[in-house]
Amino acid sequence: MDTDLPLEPDFAGLTTEEARKLKDEDVGKAYAQLIPTDDRALPASFWDPYSPREKVIGQRCCLLLWIVSQYTVVPHSFQLQAAIAMITGRDVIVDVGTGYGKTFCMVIPALYFTGRILLVVSPLKRLQVLQVLLFEKYGIGCTSINEDTPNDHALWARIESGHFPVLIVQPEHLSSLYKGHRTRLSKIMDENPGFLKKISGICIDEAHFVFTAGLDLYGVPAFRPAFGRLGSVRVRLGKSRIPVQALSGTFPPHIKEAIISTLVMNKNTLLEVTLSSTKEFGPWVVACFQATLYRGCRGGGGVGALGGPALAKLAASGTPFILPGTKVTLPSLFLAGGMVK
Template sequence: MQHGNGGKAPLMYILTLAESKQIIALKLCILVYYATRGKETPKELQLRAAIASIERNSLVVATTGFGKTHIMALLILLEKSTSNKIFITISPLKRLQVTQVETFLTKYQIPTISINHDTPKKKEFWRDRIHNGHKNSSQIGTARHLIVTAEQLFKSAEGHHSRFALLLRDHSFTHRIAHLNIDEIHFVHYAGMERFGIPPFRPSWGRLSELKMPTCPPHVQKTIEMLIGADYSLINHCVNRADIIYARHCVVGSFQTLENYLCFIRTPFPPNGTLHDQPRVLIFFDNSTLARIAAKFINQNAPPQFQGTNFACHYYSDMSSTYLDIVHQEFTEPDGPCRILCATSGESTGIDHPDVRITANVGVVEPTDDEQRKGRGGRDGLGALHLILYEPWVLDIKIEEFDNKNTTFSDDPNQPRTMLKKGSNKRERLSRSGLESILAPCVREYRAEYFCNRSSTRLDYNAWCCDGCAHAKPLCLQEHLPGPIWKDHSPGLKRKRDDLEGDDDDMDSEVDEVDDNDKDAPTDYSSKKRKGEHRKPLVEHLLRWRYAEHEQDPLHDVWPEHLIISDANIASLCSIHPINFKSPKDVVNANYGQQKFLR
């Protein structure tokens, strides 16, 4: 033990506790030290949160990368290994579940299983791995920790209970529950409730209070109090990290001007350079189509020695699980070939990327979402740049346009200018807090104010604070990017629409129109779409082909049709304009989904 931290137990804090709590704190330190083979001991705030959670509900507010998973592990380790008690964590994303299961199994040696829509339905699996419901039966071999998606707790939209929801009606199972953790609890507010006229897209999160069993601004905290009640312990930690540099940049033209993404490729690249000369970059898109197109464009402009590889990849939930697993692994492994990842929000929540040097938002999002995305960078302690890209039209909107006292959400800092609907475009969806993030003189100071953070370290920074900051040395964005910032104002493609408004609903819209008289037009027409009336017969033809291929395989009983090509990727393939296909090889090699995994 040492008086400082330095990887040792926080002795000075422990000595301030009552004797009974000192014993618990020291026991937790020993348990973690043993479980991690001497590599880790709890931080002071982690101990405070764990001890507070033993006796009452607690809400932990901390920056991404702080170690909130560690707090969950402390509570599980404190329970005797011979106990039949189980711990449940509600988690928002399947990809996050995968990461969490691996962490609890390998780092803390805690038997953990994820439960979601893909979990096996066989009775034997549930009996042997989760809960043996026979009277006086042993629970040896079952998991001590269950990581569950919220949808598994309630009836489905079709009115059916999941197997886990049925298990919650079994008193022999509920009697075993020792503790319930809700990870990323801000999803209750952002995903589980109607917001500005738009229905909740994950309504199960809004129903968690029915069970009766991280980054958090005040208006979200009010929502959470509806769930856990007013009697709880609040453990609040600074949301700003000193090793993160904040910057904002207005792109040329629009986000569809693909040259704006060249700044993320190291240029010039060393003649004998290796993959490690290209910094890891994680770019977040709110439109999966644009993420795919941008990844292809970056690959086309990659250094010659890396062209034809997975130098840049796209990642979004409609892809096959095989593809997503491969891309995630190639981006997170130290020697993985993927150096630039164009992703949607699935890679922003709780996923550990050890060596990302740049995170970028393509678009203006609310600070809570931005905090999740920013937190993927610099998790190895070496710092990172967080860049917010925005289009010129953002500066045409005045902050006074949000002062609408006639709305029911006038006190919400994330309010838009008007009520929203499903088809609202990104101009209409722009929030007050998003615009304020762009206009604020100091991003770090604005975020501390938004999250009501009063920590003495909330404005600390290592070398640079942010662009436009008056109390720190000036930041030159170009010096922190591997490639030159695009400044040409003559886009090569003429577009029928200014932008891809909305999300994946735009997969079926005709986006680009090529001007044949434009000699400087690029040869990449991957975003040009097939006419709608031509798609349906092609989809039907491919579905019949897939069925026939599957039936002819001797092993068709043990693997599903979608492993040939999924329904989503058939739809994506049929939307691509024929000009992109000049040979069968173009179809197989096209980076339009999971086609590279065609059997």
Template sequence: MSTTATQVRFYKSHEVDKQFLSNKTLEVFGVKPFTWQIDATVAILQGKDVILDVGTGCGKTMCFSMPLLDSPTDMCIVVSPLTSLMLDQVKSAALPSVAVCERTIKEYPGGKEKMFQDIVEGHYRQIFISPETATDIEFAKSVLYKAHFRQYIRLGVIDEAHCVSEWGGSFRGDYLDLHQFRNRLPSNVPLMVASATFPSHVLDAVRGVCALAKDAIHISVSNQRPNIALSVREMKHGTTAADIRFVIPDDAQKLEDVPITLIFTNSIVTCDHLADRLRYWAPDWMPSESIAFYHAKVGPAQKALIEERLQKGEVRILVCTDAVGMVS
């Protein structure tokens, strides 16, 4: 790790006022924190690494922000796998936040140089970056190594950290280089790794790649969701597209009757083919643009439009590869 230390204050266990932290969270975020969220925050305020093994939708993201309530100048930097996820988190953030990606840099007044300068100067409390940016030497020199940034950085976060194990290697090799990100942070800055998917072999990989401390605090909250079930449909037509025709209900009379559905495919060719077939089968009243395809060859502007229309419910069926929301 870097030998330079951040200047934020770290506390002993008895020095943290949990009631104040709870009240401040309610004041800033409008919700009362769970005990496990307070425990995660206390661990970070003590300078300890944290493993957040918490189900989707339970409130992991708020744990990235709560440690910043200790001081109006503290910052955190979050490594996120998907552009769409970063943009959503920035959009809903209660604290000043910025996502660093191709899309936001192009739109930023003054471009990349001005964005990086604003980050260093503390205009944003939360900075969301991709693994590729986290390991990029230009970003390190422009942001991570700057004295003012290092003075006020409170914590680093690896969100969806299971991707270290699942995506590292030939797909997105920068995941296996995230130790560089850890090493470029000040030596006393704790790291939080968060995921809803931490089986033992994945967690072992994350511990190694991210150089987590042996005494890292492990917080686990069940992701059991009684309203979610797993089902399997038998393929009746071999390799033809007919087996996905069911996603447009026979009795649908209006767009809202068609459930919003994402269909994942392994190839761009299959993706385009399935979208074409579904548009062919769609009833006359169903707009063709309510069925869309999304893959690596779709341009950034069109991807952004599809994501926006999907959120609005205008796209009901999205046939896609795992490029959905991927960093660009």
């Protein structure tokens, strides 16, 4: 009698394309076979709150990241929580400090979707350069859109066709008008419904800018009002089908509430992922000094009385200016609040 049992499939050498096409019933087998069980592994209890469908999505995400990282990276719990939520259509707030790996919360959905476009709103051109390099490191086609993007017909044809799965965009280029002119990206969004249908979601990095730069505060006009208009951009794209992920290490309660409201987030299904931050004074700096640092306003005394231009000059010089009762110097304030341009 033949007692041989059917052999389990061997998933060694699995490619990203094969991982995306795996049958749902094989995803768990591949996950068990390929993902290490050392200290990088997710605890078994991580999967308890998830439905079978969400578990398959999460394990497929783990396989994709494992493969593109050359078998070195397993996502942390918070990264996978944020990714699963966004992939299944939920809004997400990622309240995690600098250096913890927020970027993987954006990388994982970009890996999961094929033939789609993930919009990443990023405030600074230097940050955009670094983000493009990181996405490309994991095999994700990516380009940035800002005022330096060339008026190159071939490039814009690739952007419009969906050639780049990730577009890292300054918020001004999602607005209908920028500096009195209609932006190229806005025109594509208005005139090409096929492009809109490809958009899988919006990730807003350094999302505290929605409050600190996008809204009128303390009687002073917004520094970058396009951040404050991102909610209307979302509605324009189709709020009900486009999930939004807001990421920052600077989310004190009043900023978080303003972001939820401005971005028209669904509080009923919103996922908030929070890790404690080592940036001791970051939220306080942004909340109390953003007007002074950015707009040259004058405070009532102490550091604020220096005014914005004087503060910037002092910070650039590196001259130690220690806040009373702390060990924080003025240059540290700029860095802690993400204010360096």
